[in-house]
Amino acid sequence: MNHWIKGVSSYAADIDGLFWLVTALIGFWFIVAQGIVIYFALKYRRKEGVKAAYITGKTWRELSWVFIPVVLVVMCDGWIDVATASVWHNVKETLPTADHKVGVMGQQWAWTFSHEGPDGKLGTPDDIVTVDDLHVVVNKVIHVDLQSKDVLHSFSIPVMRFKQDTIPGRSITGWFKPTVPGVYDVQCAEICGLGHGYMAARITVQTQADYDAWMKAVAAGATALPGAPAASPAPAAAPATQVPQK
Amino acid sequence: MTSSSVHADAAPEADSHAHHAPQSFWSKYIFSVDHKIIGLQYTLTGIFMAVVGVYMSYVFRMHLANPAAHIPFYGVLSPAAYNSLVTNHGTIMIFWVAMPILLAGLGNYCIPLMIGCDDMVFPRVNRLSFQVFFLSTVLLLVGFMAPGGAFGGAWTSYPPLSAKVEYNLTPHGNVIWLLAVALEIVAFLLGGINFVTTAMNSRAKGMKMFDMPVLVWMIVIATIIFMMSVGPLVAGAVMLLLDQTLGTHFFAAQGGDPVLWQHLFWFFGHPEVYVLLLPELGVVCEIICVFSRKPLFGYKTIVYTTFMVGILSMIVWAHHQFIAGIDPRMASIFSLTTIIISIPVAVIMFAMIATLFKGSIEFKVPMLWAIGLIVEFLLGGVTGIYLGSSALDVYFHDTYFVVAHFHYTLIPLVAFGGFAIFTYYFPKVTGKMLDERLGRIHFWGSAIAFNFIFIPLFFSGLAGEHRRIYDYSGFAELTTPHMQSLRTMATHALLVMIAFQIPFVINVIKSLLKGAPAGANPWKANTLEWTADSPPPHGNWAELPEVYRGPYEYSVPGREQDYWPQNAAN
Numbered sequence: 001m002n003h004w005i006k007g008v009s010s011y012a013a014d015i016d017g018l019f020w021l022v023t024a025l026i027g028f029w030f031i032v033a034q035g036i037v038i039y040f041a042l043k044y045r046r047k048e049g050v051k052a053a054y055i056t057g058k059t060w061r062e063l064s065w066v067f068i069p070v071v072l073v074v075m076c077d078g079w080i081d082v083a084t085a086s087v088w089h090n091v092k093e094t095l096p097t098a099d100h101k102v103g104v105m106g107q108q109w110a111w112t113f114s115h116e117g118p119d120g121k122l123g124t125p126d127d128i129v130t131v132d133d134l135h136v137v138v139n140k141v142i143h144v145d146l147q148s149k150d151v152l153h154s155f156s157i158p159v160m161r162f163k164q165d166t167i168p169g170r171s172i173t174g175w176f177k178p179t180v181p182g183v184y185d186v187q188c189a190e191i192c193g194l195g196h197g198y199m200a201a202r203i204t205v206q207t208q209a210d211y212d213a214w215m216k217a218v219a220a221g222a223t224a225l226p227g228a229p230a231a232s233p234a235p236a237a238a239p240a241t242q243v244p245q246k
Numbered sequence: 247m248t249s250s251s252v253h254a255d256a257a258p259e260a261d262s263h264a265h266h267a268p269q270s271f272w273s274k275y276i277f278s279v280d281h282k283i284i285g286l287q288y289t290l291t292g293i294f295m296a297v298v299g300v301y302m303s304y305v306f307r308m309h310l311a312n313p314a315a316h317i318p319f320y321g322v323l324s325p326a327a328y329n330s331l332v333t334n335h336g337t338i339m340i341f342w343v344a345m346p347i348l349l350a351g352l353g354n355y356c357i358p359l360m361i362g363c364d365d366m367v368f369p370r371v372n373r374l375s376f377q378v379f380f381l382s383t384v385l386l387l388v389g390f391m392a393p394g395g396a397f398g399g400a401w402t403s404y405p406p407l408s409a410k411v412e413y414n415l416t417p418h419g420n421v422i423w424l425l426a427v428a429l430e431i432v433a434f435l436l437g438g439i440n441f442v443t444t445a446m447n448s449r450a451k452g453m454k455m456f457d458m459p460v461l462v463w464m465i466v467i468a469t470i471i472f473m474m475s476v477g478p479l480v481a482g483a484v485m486l487l488l489d490q491t492l493g494t495h496f497f498a499a500q501g502g503d504p505v506l507w508q509h510l511f512w513f514f515g516h517p518e519v520y521v522l523l524l525p526e527l528g529v530v531c532e533i534i535c536v537f538s539r540k541p542l543f544g545y546k547t548i549v550y551t552t553f554m555v556g557i558l559s560m561i562v563w564a565h566h567q568f569i570a571g572i573d574p575r576m577a578s579i580f581s582l583t584t585i586i587i588s589i590p591v592a593v594i595m596f597a598m599i600a601t602l603f604k605g606s607i608e609f610k611v612p613m614l615w616a617i618g619l620i621v622e623f624l625l626g627g628v629t630g631i632y633l634g635s636s637a638l639d640v641y642f643h644d645t646y647f648v649v650a651h652f653h654y655t656l657i658p659l660v661a662f663g664g665f666a667i668f669t670y671y672f673p674k675v676t677g678k679m680l681d682e683r684l685g686r687i688h689f690w691g692s693a694i695a696f697n698f699i700f701i702p703l704f705f706s707g708l709a710g711e712h713r714r715i716y717d718y719s720g721f722a723e724l725t726t727p728h729m730q731s732l733r734t735m736a737t738h739a740l741l742v743m744i745a746f747q748i749p750f751v752i753n754v755i756k757s758l759l760k761g762a763p764a765g766a767n768p769w770k771a772n773t774l775e776w777t778a779d780s781p782p783p784h785g786n787w788a789e790l791p792e793v794y795r796g797p798y799e800y801s802v803p804g805r806e807q808d809y810w811p812q813n814a815a816n
Binding site for chain 1: 640
């Protein structure tokens with residue numbers, strides 16, 4: 001799917017590969033079925049003096065016209081199911097060991113991100129907390145701990161092919177491994193009220209050196225929250241709080 | 247009265263069918279117990295709500311094409327109004343357009359006529375059903391006048407957003423919305439009882455179960471699916487109402503579970519798709535047979551696979567929740583069942599296509615809509631495979647790809663199917679023929695414009711654009727000129743599609759005033775409704791018909807005529 005959107009996580013290629021597999025299989029059936037409908041519609045137009053054939057489809061011989069294609073459809077379905085289960089297993093059912101952990105808190109209508117502080121642990125006072133501005137290191141497995149303060153939200157990073165609802169009262173762990181440095185969109189994918197469309201954030205994927213520099217800068221000016229300047233050149237869209245006035 | 251004695255004791259009204267005393271306007275058209283009038287009441291209410299629903303889509307599509315601009319016939323759209331329009335567009339199109347037109351309107355009008363009886367088994371329950379439905383319609387629209395505005399938490403109404411006023415900011419709108427939906431469901435339960443009972447008990451003399459037109463089977467199976475799946479939703483609605491009004495915690499994070507609602511909602515919500523699909527497939531079967539002069543291919547096979555669709559539709563619901571926080575191992579099971587349901591649907595589609603084989607096809611307007619339905623629905627059907635695949639759904643969930651997918655299933659069903667029904671039965675209902683040329687202009691204009699609305703949205707979704715977003719300016723990847731051009735194209739195509747409804751309106755008015763008289767059987771069809779007068783009188787037939795054969799005996803070898811009505815003795 002790179003034609004429409006970049007894929008910058010370790011499993012983006014798996015999901016995109018599945019996309020093309022499904023496209024090829026259903027594309028075949030789609031074209032065959034459409035072709036037959038249109039061919040029949042044109043070929044068997046009413047002609048004077050020609051009577052339609054009396055075919056009821058009651059015998060097995062006639063029904064085989066339907067059931068043989070259906071058996072082939074079943075085989076394609078099986079192929080898609082197996083491929084799906086394999087990708088799903090890698091993406092959602094397994095959890096590789098974390099290199100970094102990030103806390104994600106959804107609320108109406110902003111994302112709060114907690115990064116591990118200098119001590120390398122999440123949940124300690126030296127955590128670096130930002131709003132709508134997430135920083136991660138390239139080629140590291142990132143665990144995101146997803147929570148919500150109020151309603152359902154959905155933490156979605158399209159370029160990572162990552163999406164997971166956040167639910168009040170629960171803590172859900174997801175993972176991704178970014179592979180290309182850059183600044184990308186984070187969207188809220190579950191309608192969450194008046195400011196749902198404004199719940200935009202940015203994720204900055206950077207090298208270890210850039211990340212350390214960013215961390216130092218934030219730690220030095222601890223008041224530089226929220227939305228500390230990103231190390232990589234960010235596009236024009238402002239990442240900071242855009243919560244509309246009620 | 248003897249021939250309808252099967253249900254003579256069902257309602258006192260049954261007696262009045264025998265002698266048709268002149269009725270006042272009110273008792274004939276407003277408080278009628280006649281199944282045909284009730285069917286038309288449902289249909290006309292549905293058409294009115296369709297206009298309301300299309301107007302809503304017009305407003306938010308105009309906004310998306312040109313954010314913050316002044317929209318003609320509306321004004322400037324606020325985020326709160328955007329949410330409530332998106333929410334109510336979905337709610338209205340499913341519950342107040344598709345359901346009343348495809349299930350209630352069609353079922354009420356056609357079942358008694360197709361099985362050869364004079365009315366539903368419980369005519370007054372039927373009247374009550376429409377009255378409850380009408381009340382629910384009024385209630386839903388009143389929501390827009392409530393202080394704080396109409397509910398804006400999406401048609402799925404996920405708590406906690408829908409449960410607490412401090413989250414959704416619509417103190418009355420959310421309660422009114424929920425009550426309206428609950429009432430609407432009550433109405434369809436009342437109507438559904440009639441559909442099943444009537445089809446089982448009131449068939450004409452000589453009509454066996456497998457002599458019923460497939461449309462009747464489809465409506466009966468759809469009704470059974472509806473009745474089996476709706477219970478949990480009603481229970482959920484009551485719990486949500488208690489959460490909203492009394493502060494209980496069924497769906498709250500503390501003491502309850504927000505995800506529970508999603509299970510209850512989708513346990514109903516997915517079978518609901520098949521509730522809408524099946525009557526439409528039935529109509530397409532009828533129309534294809536009539537206009538290709540062929541017997542339906544594999545009639546019994548279609549009926550049996552339809553039952554399989556019904557059963558499978560009960561165990562696919564969690565594919566709406568792959569990323570909603572359910573156990574990932576569960577997702578694989580639901581992914582499997584979802585993809586399996588493509589098998590019986592494929593059987594039905596292939597059988598319909600096989601019916602065309604070696605036919606004598608005449609493209610009258612109803613046939614254009616029916617074939618158009620098959621062609622367009624195929625794209626909606628196959629794109630469902632992407633979303634049924636759990637691993638792909640991680641990416642596609644809640645993007646415009648989903649929006650394009652379900653519009654490619656629902657618009658063929660509701661709009662294409664609706665117009666197929668309308669143009670096919672217009673001669674029966676009014677006694678007048680529609681104009682073919684205006685009908686063809688209407689079909690081709692609408693069908694082509696429809697594709698230009700939703701194909702761009704598939705590509706928006708592929709590029710990662712999420713649904714229900716008021717303002718894309720915060721997302722760098724979505725503000726490019728290319729992404730905006732997709733949105734604009736969809737909006738322009740919508741305007742074209744709306745404009746192409748004008749020939750339809752002209753056609754209806756013109757044909758009502760001076761259309762050619764239709765006669766009883768303008769399409770030379772076999773089924774019983776075409777043996778009644780057009781329009782059929784109260785009681786349908788002076789003497790109820792007797793049935794000698796199945797409904798699809800077209801082009802029988804050795805017969806001079808290429809049709810053989812079910813009630814013809816020879």
